[in-house]
Amino acid sequence: MTPLPRTGHRFTVGFDLDLTLVDSRPGIRAAYEALVAATGTHIDIDLVIGRLGPPLKEELRNWFPEERVEHANAVYLAGYPEHGILPSPAMPGARESLAAIRELGGRAIVVTAKNPRNARLHLEHLDIRPDELIGDLWAEAKAGALREHGASVYVGDHIGDVRGARRAGALAVAVPTGPYTAAELRAAGADVVLDGGLTDFPAWLRGRYAAGSTAARA
Structure with a gap:
């Protein structure tokens, strides 16, 4: 994957991999x-x-x-x-979510507990191309990578993802497409829960980062 330059982006969004971007x-x-x-x-x-x-x-x-x-x-x-690679499809809305980020001048990274080689194989097979991939990080340990890459939002399906986002000072956006319900993710401290999963993400993102939006922040 050829990453885009790290400079000149309005914002950075991080994603978990398993059951967030990929139905593995x-x-x-x-x-x-x-x-x-x-x-x-x-x-x-x-x-x-x-x-x-x-x-x-x-x-x-x-x-x-x-x-x-x-x-x-x-x-x-x-x-x-x-x-593990061929049987695993993209989650609904995954490609559209990355496209929306780039449409709005943002940058997408993946921060996952998965082995980075296998994570990369999933993304390449599904033609989901983030600007950076960081593997072998779980829960609060994800915070360092999120801070390093300037992520203001982190999207995941697990309460561990919520903890990692909050430790990093990023907005914790949760999708109930993994082992936890929307109510459980809210109870764990998610700032935003997208009940429809990533299919709801592009509209939410445009509402947050559209030109002139008072909610937009880097």
Whole structure:
């Protein structure tokens, strides 16, 4: 991906990846099925899919003893490009959301807990092209990257994303397309909840950053 220049933009919006920009559930399911086949370890994949968000190793610790977590992590990551990318579509409104940001003179970044190589493969396969991609960051740890890149808004589906946005001093915009309901995201401190997911984002963004909008801020 060729990033746009970092200067000369009115604002920067950050996005989570899984269940925010990409419906990675089919791919993650396939990757876990391959991990089960490779290791012989029972994993309740439905349970895993229902609580996506935290880093991979945290989930693997529920199924593997600590001394096997690194190996399981390596096996999963190695197989993910084969199993995880093709089945996973873009979330509705994902491409339109990035287009709206650029239409208004903004810049889009992705800050995700996902392995950056696999995150990049998803984005390239789906032709979703942010200006920067930062991986391997979860919850409050996302705040440093958001501050570094000057993000004034962070969009995610998980309460961990809300915490990361608030730690960074960014507006926490939540979409109920992951494991949490709109009410749960509001209770966790989201500043804005888009009940329709990213399909509501372009109109919300235009209302905030349209020329002359009194709400607009960098």
